[in-house]
Amino acid sequence: MEFITGRHIPRRTFVRGMGATVALPFLDAMIPAGRVWSRIADDALPTRLVAIEMVHGAAGCNEWGATQNLWSPEAVGRDFDLAPTSLSSLEPFRDYLTIISNTDVRMAEAYQPYEIGGDHFRSSAVFLTQSHPKQTEGSDVYVGTSLDQLYAQRFGQDTPIPSMQLCIENINQSGGCAYGYTCVYTDSISWASPTEPLPVIRDPRVAFDQLFGAGGTVEERVLRRRTNKSILDWITGRIA
Numbered sequence: 001m002e003f004i005t006g007r008h009i010p011r012r013t014f015v016r017g018m019g020a021t022v023a024l025p026f027l028d029a030m031i032p033a034g035r036v037w038s039r040i041a042d043d044a045l046p047t048r049l050v051a052i053e054m055v056h057g058a059a060g061c062n063e064w065g066a067t068q069n070l071w072s073p074e075a076v077g078r079d080f081d082l083a084p085t086s087l088s089s090l091e092p093f094r095d096y097l098t099i100i101s102n103t104d105v106r107m108a109e110a111y112q113p114y115e116i117g118g119d120h121f122r123s124s125a126v127f128l129t130q131s132h133p134k135q136t137e138g139s140d141v142y143v144g145t146s147l148d149q150l151y152a153q154r155f156g157q158d159t160p161i162p163s164m165q166l167c168i169e170n171i172n173q174s175g176g177c178a179y180g181y182t183c184v185y186t187d188s189i190s191w192a193s194p195t196e197p198l199p200v201i202r203d204p205r206v207a208f209d210q211l212f213g214a215g216g217t218v219e220e221r222v223l224r225r226r227t228n229k230s231i232l233d234w235i236t237g238r239i240a
Helices: 011-029 063-068 088-096 119-129 147-158 183-187 204-212 218-227 231-239
Strands: 176-178 191-193
Touching: 119 147, 119 183, 119 191, 176 183
Parallel strands: none
Antiparallel strands: none
């Protein structure tokens, strides 16, 4: 057994030690409970599906950008070239990539004259459902079950959390946005059923609590956040 003595500990050594204590819980959380990392076979790890919507598109994903190959490779097939594109940073993983180009969101286009102008407000709901949303500003929404939820129904049952919906901007799940469409269509890409949009999480703390667990009352969660602050938070508070 080792005892703490009055010996001097270099500051850098202390900081490295603190880093290790912070990292260990995350390492443990990344693998199934009771498993040793070296004993986990690749086929034992759950396969994840991540769908990311870029509402306004990516640089070069329009018709002109396609001719410049800013987003999609010029060479198609097995020997595609990532070098001149925005995807060049993925070159080390090219053996695991499948790039699909020249797609369109036709279901977001207007079907009737009174739907003209609402393409942008339909597109988020169409992204993973590929269904044409019902025009409404009320609660009687209807579009389709999204791809991610079909996947979660099949594979998500083997994980503690079948699916999570995250966002990085403010959302408004009530009222109408424009052209006779409710904001639910604009702010929801995941649909458990044609009439059941799934809410998204914007607060990182809420997402963390869902992943790693933090039950109890609101007061208990506030107290836990205070006691779980890092030494850097404490030092910042003393300096401020």
